[in-house]
Amino acid sequence: MPSTPRAGLVVGKFWPPHRGHQLLLETAAAQVTELLVLVYANPDSPTHPAAERAQWLRELYRGDEAAEGPGIGPTPLRIYALAAADGVPPDAADDYTQREFVRQWLARQGLRADVVFSSEDYGPGFAGHLGVPHVAVDNARAQVPISGTLIRAAAREVAGYLHPLVAAQLGVVPPAPVPRVVFLGAESSGKSTLCAALADACHTVWVPEYGRTLHEQKHGNLEFEDLLYIARRHAELEDEAATQAQGVLFCDTNAATTALYSYYYFHRCDPILRAMAAVCGQRYAHTFVCAPTVPFEQDGWRGPEALRSFQHGMILMQLDFFGIPYTLVEGTVAERVAQVREVLGTA
Incomplete structure (x- = not known):
């Protein structure tokens, strides 16, 4: 893996952002000096589109110089919401199309990733296409057994895997250990x-x-x-x-x-x-x-x-x-x- 400084890359739907995504982002941020996060889906959520989900992520990790918040530390997150105008391929597109889209989008923005982080099986091939190393984070969902699919199907039942800020946007409240x-x-x-x-x-x-x-x-x-x-x-x-x-x-x-x-x-x-x-x-x-x-x-x-x-x-x-x-x-x-x-x- 390249010596510091280096930029990490995380790509996902974040539909919606959940505790597993937070584990991924926080693990990645601890290993890089800058973290690029791309948020997109095609088709996208009609009620909470990528731009909105990206804003939730920004708020989750927005700190304050005068406050001692958990945040993600000194590592800056650069969160981008991509839409149809950016040429986002359909979710069902083949791996090459998905990987090449990200490679070309990064090039157009003048951005470079030195390492890819993911919790998905596609991660190594995606990183290889970009010519950078890959770091897997809880692929087996052993630490945080949740997925966006489960939340979209039954958000109230699995609200415990959502940050209260995100849960509120879905109209649910995570369970509490005490009243x-x-x-x-x-x-x-x-x-x-x-x-x-x-x-x-x-x-x-x-x-x-x-x-x-x-x-x-x-x-x-x-x-x-x-x-x-x-x-x-x-x-x-x-x-x-x-x-x-x-x-x-x-x-x-x-x-x-x-x-x-x-x-x-x-x-x-x-x-x-x-x-x-x-x-x-x-x-x-x-x-x-x-x-x-x-x-x-x-x-x-x-x-x-x-x-x-x-x-x-x-x-x-x-x-x-x-x-x-x-x-x-x-x-x-x-x-x-x-x-x-x-x-x-x-x-």
Whole structure:
């Protein structure tokens, strides 16, 4: 294999991107200094075309310099969505036609691959046609036993093999090892304090609001793209915490509230984020809303106190719009803990 620097190549439908694809991309990225990813199919998905699937991949691996996300490390991914205008051959075309199409497309773009990565039997012949080595990644599907065909046939049944961002685009939610309980509310309505108290009382863990973390790391200078990143990262942190939780996982805020803030700050919301917001009713076993009746604490990051009532109303409106049942909690921290535990049956 050529010495570094070298460029890797991964080609696939990614219809849809799943955990097996992530294993492939992350394994490849660990061995190269640049990774080229070509996304295409012919015929293509009429509901989620290649351009959309490529964007999901970009969002899955979009990091932030101020944040510590999982990402794919320092290796840049150059993700290309190809369509009919690029001369994409039919999926049923012979191997030579498929291989030659990629070779010529790379040449036209002035791109070169030094190594091909794949999880398919066609990989060695494809790499040989390009005159580069091949690296096989879990061809037997032993590490991640899933395929795009299985997901397209029964996405809900195999949603566990999908990243929550991708699953939301298909209208499904990956199963969780423990029930997730989410707390919503206006700024300074006691969500974090209540989550921490409940986690202590129930001997489990909780997930802080990642949007607050990134907001502080970026000194309050969030950009439009950060809102989707916040929702994606928060979902990942929930998944990580769920493996440590005992019986229940408490979550401070969800993607639906992140979508509200996207509209509040930027007057628009990324369609991917909207889809993540739309499945919140499926993602959480119960939703609690903290009444904005505790003393307001201005910590330098929050808006004025006068906004609390408006934010509270918007959250309730959104829950009603999505048809998500909720429980309003009021009173002191101890009283709120008791209310939640009674509803959950953990008192």
